[in-house]
Amino acid sequence: MGDTKITVRDFDFYYGTNKVLHGITLDIPKNRVTALIGPSGCGKSTFLRSINRMNDIIPGVHVEGKILVDDQDVYASRVDVVSLRRRVGMVFQKSNPFPKSIYDNVAYGLRINGLRDRRKLDEAVERSLQRAALWEEVKDRLKDSALALSGGQQQRLCIARALAVDPEVLLMDEPASALDPIATQKIEELVYELKNNYTIVIVTHNMQQAARVSDRTAFFMLGKLVEYDDTRTIFMNPSVKMTEDYITGRFG
Amino acid sequence: MRKFKSNLIITLCGAAVLLALVPLAMILFYVISQGFSALNLAFFTELPKPVGEVGGGMANAIAGTLILIAIAALIAVPVGVLSGVHLAEFKGTRFSSAVRFSADVLNGVPSIVIGIFAYGLLVLPLRRFSALAGGVALAIIMIPVVARTTEELLRLVPGGLKEAALALGATRARAMFTVILPAALPGILTGILVALARVAGETAPLLFTAFNNRFFSTNVTQPIGSLTVQIFTYAISPYDDWHRQAWAGALVLVAMILSLSIIARLVTRRLERMSRG
Numbered sequence: 248m249g250d251t252k253i254t255v256r257d258f259d260f261y262y263g264t265n266k267v268l269h270g271i272t273l274d275i276p277k278n279r280v281t282a283l284i285g286p287s288g289c290g291k292s293t294f295l296r297s298i299n300r301m302n303d304i305i306p307g308v309h310v311e312g313k314i315l316v317d318d319q320d321v322y323a324s325r326v327d328v329v330s331l332r333r334r335v336g337m338v339f340q341k342s343n344p345f346p347k348s349i350y351d352n353v354a355y356g357l358r359i360n361g362l363r364d365r366r367k368l369d370e371a372v373e374r375s376l377q378r379a380a381l382w383e384e385v386k387d388r389l390k391d392s393a394l395a396l397s398g399g400q401q402q403r404l405c406i407a408r409a410l411a412v413d414p415e416v417l418l419m420d421e422p423a424s425a426l427d428p429i430a431t432q433k434i435e436e437l438v439y440e441l442k443n444n445y446t447i448v449i450v451t452h453n454m455q456q457a458a459r460v461s462d463r464t465a466f467f468m469l470g471k472l473v474e475y476d477d478t479r480t481i482f483m484n485p486s487v488k489m490t491e492d493y494i495t496g497r498f499g
Numbered sequence: 500m501r502k503f504k505s506n507l508i509i510t511l512c513g514a515a516v517l518l519a520l521v522p523l524a525m526i527l528f529y530v531i532s533q534g535f536s537a538l539n540l541a542f543f544t545e546l547p548k549p550v551g552e553v554g555g556g557m558a559n560a561i562a563g564t565l566i567l568i569a570i571a572a573l574i575a576v577p578v579g580v581l582s583g584v585h586l587a588e589f590k591g592t593r594f595s596s597a598v599r600f601s602a603d604v605l606n607g608v609p610s611i612v613i614g615i616f617a618y619g620l621l622v623l624p625l626r627r628f629s630a631l632a633g634g635v636a637l638a639i640i641m642i643p644v645v646a647r648t649t650e651e652l653l654r655l656v657p658g659g660l661k662e663a664a665l666a667l668g669a670t671r672a673r674a675m676f677t678v679i680l681p682a683a684l685p686g687i688l689t690g691i692l693v694a695l696a697r698v699a700g701e702t703a704p705l706l707f708t709a710f711n712n713r714f715f716s717t718n719v720t721q722p723i724g725s726l727t728v729q730i731f732t733y734a735i736s737p738y739d740d741w742h743r744q745a746w747a748g749a750l751v752l753v754a755m756i757l758s759l760s761i762i763a764r765l766v767t768r769r770l771e772r773m774s775r776g
Contacts, residue, residue: 301665345682347681
């Protein structure tokens with residue numbers, strides 16, 4: 248299966264005293280797409296947001312166990328959350344471009360890193376937009392507001408913005424759930440492209456999407472990891488009855 | 500019957516609107532009809548003449564009002580906006596609820612009381628009335644308004660923007676000042692201009708802080724004239740000529756405040772259009 252990028256061991260997550268993740272243990276392979284599936288409220292998004300510590304901004308959360316990205320303990324006390332998030336980028340369910348120009352959106356992450364050189368910024372913006380398959384559509388209007396783009400374009404812009412800082416891991420929280428089928432297809436093709444250079448973890452409610460884009464699939468239920476295997480195995484020949492019931496639509 | 504009730508309520512609403520608009524229209528009509536005849540170029544360029552001499556103007560008071568609201572803005576905008584940022588960013592803490600409550604209380608304190616406070620704070624120790632003391636009094640009136648407006652508008656910014664900035668490796672402060680605050684800026688600017696318009700019309704807090712000055716002054720450590728105090732002084736005098744001048748002053752003041760409100764609208768619209776694209 249190749250190298251492991253993210254190692255998770257006995258990871259528990261609490262909102263106050265409410266335990267929402269129970270002893271999650273799994274290895275996420277490098278340069279592959281790993282899909283997290285499961286019914287609403289099963290903890291898959293919470294788990295995803297734990298990898299780059301986005302849950303830190305919610306008061307009263309607390310975790311036990313370990314998440315390692317390349318052997319670095321994400322929750323070790325000396326970890327700099329800011330530099331962690333530069334290595335582990337994120338794309339959200341609802342596209343959230345800044346009310347700035349297309350250019351300034353993509354350049355944002357680089358600028359807060361201190362990059363000022365205009366030529367380097369131009370190059371990075373073009374490269375990121377090309378990787379997100381948006382360059383051809385926006386190259387003549389980089390100065391226009393990002394809010395003038397369509398929903399699908401906005402989401403690809405958010406992907407370009409996340410790619411601009413050159414992360415190693417890209418976390419995607421239902422990136423296509425608010426998009427029409429054509430825009431969804433573009434995002435899926437993009438995910439497929441991107442896995443050559445990035446390790447991708449994607450949460451989705453869409454079974455077909457998980458089957459189409461991912462190499463590995465993890466099925467979550469009530470805060471527990473029920474089954475984790477190659478996507479083909481999960482969909483063709485799951486070893487747990489609950490997994491089969493869920494993917495065939497018997498509940499969820 | 501149901502239709503009748505609905506119509507009745509709609510009619511009552513309309514009547515209430517009319518009732519609210521009538522005094523406004525009357526004030527405008529009265530100020531314009533009384534003030535316009537006394538208004539001329541000299542009113543803007545000349546200083547007040549001694550009693551008995553015809554003519555003269557309120558150049559000192561117009562400049563004074565502008566200086567006073569500039570001092571107020573200089574103090575209240577940074578303090579108010581930063582307090583608003585704090586309130587929005589640390590909304591749940593005991594300290595921020597205390598600050599929010601005090602801001603609301605301060606907002607309700609009669610302006611003359613704030614004048615007395617500024618008198619004790621600056622006039623007594625410095626042993627003289629000054630533009631600075633007047634500006635500080637006006638700033639204290641502005642701060643809670645600016646702080647609460649900033650807080651409310653920052654809260655309206657979608658949480659997704661903050662998450663996006665944090666996920667790109669921005670610190671909390673960075674996210675606030677490069678993304679959240681700019682997104683709320685049009686509204687905050689409007690709030691600031693509305694607050695400025697409000698303090699530009701204050702008289703009571705200036706009576707024993709900025710006091711008054713019949714001469715042109717730009718020295719912030721000296722007493723300074725203002726339109727409102729000048730209007731008050733002239734209006735209670737027994738001289739017809741001063742009464743006319745007071746009406747003209749009132750007209751200029753109303754025009755100033757009106758233009759501040761209009762500028763606020765234009766700035767907001769322009770900024771919003773820029774960000775929407």
